[in-house]
Amino acid sequence: MTVKVFIDGAAGTTGLEIRERLADRSDVELLHIAEDRRKDADARAEMLNTADAVVLCLPDDAAREAVALIANDTTRVIDASTAHRTAPGWTYGFAEVEPGRRAELATSTRVSNPGCYPTGFLALVRPLVREGLLAADALLSVNATSGYSGGGKSMIAAFEHAHVPDATDTAFRIYGLGLGHKHVPEMQGHAGLAHPPIFLPAVARTYRGMLVEVPLHPLWLKGGLADVRDALVEAYRGSPVVHVETAGDQALLTLEQAAGTDRLELYVFGNAATGQLRLVAALDNLGKGAAGAAVQNLNLMCGLGETAGLRL
Numbered sequence: 001m002t003v004k005v006f007i008d009g010a011a012g013t014t015g016l017e018i019r020e021r022l023a024d025r026s027d028v029e030l031l032h033i034a035e036d037r038r039k040d041a042d043a044r045a046e047m048l049n050t051a052d053a054v055v056l057c058l059p060d061d062a063a064r065e066a067v068a069l070i071a072n073d074t075t076r077v078i079d080a081s082t083a084h085r086t087a088p089g090w091t092y093g094f095a096e097v098e099p100g101r102r103a104e105l106a107t108s109t110r111v112s113n114p115g116c117y118p119t120g121f122l123a124l125v126r127p128l129v130r131e132g133l134l135a136a137d138a139l140l141s142v143n144a145t146s147g148y149s150g151g152g153k154s155m156i157a158a159f160e161h162a163h164v165p166d167a168t169d170t171a172f173r174i175y176g177l178g179l180g181h182k183h184v185p186e187m188q189g190h191a192g193l194a195h196p197p198i199f200l201p202a203v204a205r206t207y208r209g210m211l212v213e214v215p216l217h218p219l220w221l222k223g224g225l226a227d228v229r230d231a232l233v234e235a236y237r238g239s240p241v242v243h244v245e246t247a248g249d250q251a252l253l254t255l256e257q258a259a260g261t262d263r264l265e266l267y268v269f270g271n272a273a274t275g276q277l278r279l280v281a282a283l284d285n286l287g288k289g290a291a292g293a294a295v296q297n298l299n300l301m302c303g304l305g306e307t308a309g310l311r312l
């Protein structure tokens with residue numbers, strides 16, 4: 001069986017990554033649109049209604065428009081944008097984060113691909129809330145740093161080309177200072193938290209890679225480091241993608257350590273005297289944070305091998 005796949009936004013950063021993962025597969029036929037018509041609504045509508053599955057790698061408004069252009073009830077949609085991540089009728093495409101989610105994805109025609117930062121946050125937090133180890137009314141913060149490809153073509157240009165209007169030569173910058181980042185509702189909602197986490201994102205001068213950290217005060221926890229680690233190990237047992245790593249207190253984690261892969265690496269650090277924990281997720285914003293997750297979702301939705309095309 002060959003699945004016909006159309007990537008709307010195939011010339012963008014995420015679209016190109018997905019193309020690379022699908023290019024050599026014999027179970028997938030990629031449908032292409034002529035370069036001069038890639039933003040033409042008629043040309044896109046034709047592809048969106050011909051394909052068995054479409055992956056939307058577009059800004060939010062264009063993603064909503066693409067969904068509206070689909071005039072049949074068989075096309076399977078994976079939306080990589082933020083547009084539908086908390087929308088009713090959409091399945092949140094994070095196979096590992098909830099028991100039964102994999103089976104839901106296998107029958108869904110509308111799947112929202114998780115955001116890169118929420119992928120790290122939810123992987124660390126959701127199993128703990130579900131198991132009652134972390135209070136659902138905990139007041140959390142999330143510190144995270146992304147490679148600059150996380151901002152798509154325009155941010156890549158700003159970091160790489162001195163002549164563009166918003167060119168920057170900075171090594172590291174914090175942003176989202178108004179505390180209204182678009183990923184916060186997604187993090188709160190899918191974690192099952194009563195209060196929005198305070199999200200502190202940053203971007204650094206490296207192309208791809210991401211570290212997402214959640215510091216935990218013992219006030220919010222039932223149990224200590226070993227209990228938290230055991231819960232995460234149990235939640236992701238057997239996963240080819242999500243790994244709970246072992247590292248001593250002297251470990252150094254880097255922004256680039258999962259770059260180029262579709263892996264999601266989780267760590268639990270802590271201090272026995274204070275009971276404080278520091279949970280860390282390392283991933284590639286373009287891997288499990290975007291293209292890797294989209295390909296995994298495509299595989300699950302179309303009955304293909306779950307990890308086909310992934311870089312593990």
Ligand SMILES: NC(=O)C1=CN([C@@H]2O[C@H](COP(=O)(O)OP(=O)(O)OC[C@H]3O[C@@H](n4cnc5c(N)ncnc54)[C@H](OP(=O)(O)O)[C@@H]3O)[C@@H](O)[C@H]2O)C=CC1
Pocket residue numbers: 008009010011012013014015038039040056057058059060062080081082114115116149150151152153154285286289290
């Ligand atoms: N980069 C990342 O790490 C991640 C990105 N995402 C999400 O994925 C989506 C794509 O992001 P990213 O690849 O980074 O963005 P890019 O800006 O790199 O790519 C977006 C692409 O969409 C094209 N496009 C814009 N409007 C239309 C339209 N109306 N019709 C057809 N094509 C259109 C753009 O065209 P043109 O080339 O002419 O600009 C561009 O090629 C976004 O919603 C983003 O939030 C999600 C997780 C991580």
Ligand SMILES: CC(=O)N[C@@H](CCC(=O)OP(=O)(O)O)C(=O)O
Pocket residue numbers: 080081082114115116117146147148149150151155182201202203
């Ligand atoms: C570095 C950087 O700017 N990152 C982007 C998020 C990239 C991403 O995850 O895209 P989605 O919003 O579709 O999930 C940001 O903070 O807006």
